[in-house]
Amino acid sequence: MTGFEFEPLARHLSTQEPEQILEWVLNQYDNLALSFSGAEDVVLVHMASQIRPGVPVFTLDTGRLHAETYKFIETVRETYPIELEVLHPDAGQLGKLVRDKGLFSFYRDGHNECCGIRKVGPLSRKLKTLDAWITGQRRDQSPGTRAEVPVVQKDAVFSAPDRTLVKVNPLANWNSEDVWAYIRLNDVPYNELHQRGFVSIGCEPCTRAVLPNQHEREGRWWWEDGAEKECGLHAGNVRKAG
């Protein structure tokens, strides 16, 4: 259990800066970890390792990352006083996917199955062991969805019946400009792919550079039609009676 009044605290933290939010969560929970993707969320590693040297950090090695991202993960491991854990997909599930559908099924079938096996599976197994986790998710990364990215939330996907998992997004209120100002001001190392027009960085086959003024998510899964609306329940596709 969380041991505190959740909603008032969430409102309070939503007005705080990332360092203050991190300080709260790092003091509140022993059994937590920070999720690091090998991209701009390095700012959280920089901040958290100063507040709590030795802070647990995990990263998902999907097996399909850019060489630059693997090098950057090593740079981060060597630069900061952190306990970095590299997580891998379940060999059985991944083997079956590749055996049945090949190495590039996502171009044909969409990315959900591949991301499910390579990312969500290991993430889910890791989160079962934690009381709280920290992510670099920001509101400005998904302007097309109505989903909010609160600063702190009870994780609706990974909480268990008898255990609340708390998810903290200290960068929720920052935008890309804020992040890069922090990186420059504090001389934080960054993934060299950013110098080549990559903004949102994921797996190599599913990530490309974007042009000026293109949204960062246009560089991910660009071949997919994101307009699958049949299951939508929002007003736009619910017909008026009569």
Next chain:
Amino acid sequence: MLDSKTTVLFVKKTLPDGQPCAKCRDIEGRLHKDGLMYLVDDVVPAREDDPSSPGIRLAERHGVERAPFFVIRRGDGDEQVIDSYLAFKRWFSDKGSTTDDLTDAVDKHPDLAFI
């Protein structure tokens, strides 16, 4: 497990031709395949052509934007929404996740693919 006063609702969208949406068909099939349909007390229709249908009203009340979803209604009237099959299975058991569960999780929560 559930106490006798807890009710589980499965809300599925039906199209104007009376057929369920594709995802609802898929999840209902998995509920049967996984032997979990017995946990569902009531299947609530969210009719695309009837905004007053009980499923649409439940979706509006809880701010849910995609079907299908589950509502856990406790004896004291408190309701909890579970909007992915992975989370629903987690709610009742702690078995390992299948590839279908993981795929569904990304489908329901696209931001997970950006972690």
